[in-house]
Amino acid sequence: MPELPEVETTKIGITPWVVNKEITDVIIREKRLRYKIPGNIKKQLINKRIISVKRRAKYLLINFSHGSAIIHLGMSGSLRIIKTNEPARKHDHFDIVFIDDTALRYRDPRRFGAFLWSENPLSHRLLIKLGQEPLQEKFTGEYLWKEAKNRRITIKQFIMNANIVVGVGNIYASESLFLAGINPNRKANRISKKRMEGLVQAIKLILNDAIKAGGTTLQDFYMSDGSAGYFKQKLKVYGREKHPCVSCKFPISMKVIGQRSTFYCKKCQS
């Protein structure tokens, strides 16, 4: 799935197709996502008009005057706009149908995603404890450094902790640490404020680049119009075990950290 850039790309892709549209139906074919789709969601959406689409962390918020639908894409989810006469395929779990015979269709083979309703989504239990947005000004080296003071976990696990900073998934964690020259095995509380500042800049740059490129496509993500993103070719370490480092030619290493594959250059990252 979708790391933050893909979610942002999805938000941008669907917004012009859904904002100001009136919903005529919500078709639910499979309610067993990560959480059971609540029974009242149809009632909350039908005959209502979408005001805006926002993003908090990797959650998409479909905003109405009386509350918000919360959508998460999990590992394998995607959203796209369809014509209502397009037959549903396997794993197309729900459609939000609009008055003009288009629909927002959600597909998620692994069903790790979510479709929820909240009158006040930012206070929802899944969102209330989330940390800083990486692309906003309050995400600084100073902030990261202070938060890391009592943390003995690796820096890679630290930046993937959504209670600290949101939106840094497994791909971009490796990519950001490579760009910052920091070894992913290093303990979070053993990194200077100066290097934390470099890491923050690296994260912002990597995520912005990926958003500009339209998001990374590996297997499951398609932009809402169905065409593939193309950031994959810009990855410098992720998925490149044994391939030469783009900077020094030394073979890229792979190690499992916190149950996730981690890629890095032993010569360039300390």
Next chain:
DNA sequence: CTAAGGACCTGTCGGC
């Protein structure tokens, strides 16, 4: 409180 590991699911790929 922090940290570690399991859990949730299906599809795909490599090896034999």
Next chain:
DNA sequence: TGCCGACAGGTCCTTA
């Protein structure tokens, strides 16, 4: 060709 295990972009929950 067929089967089997390993692995995949997330993140919550339980246990220590």
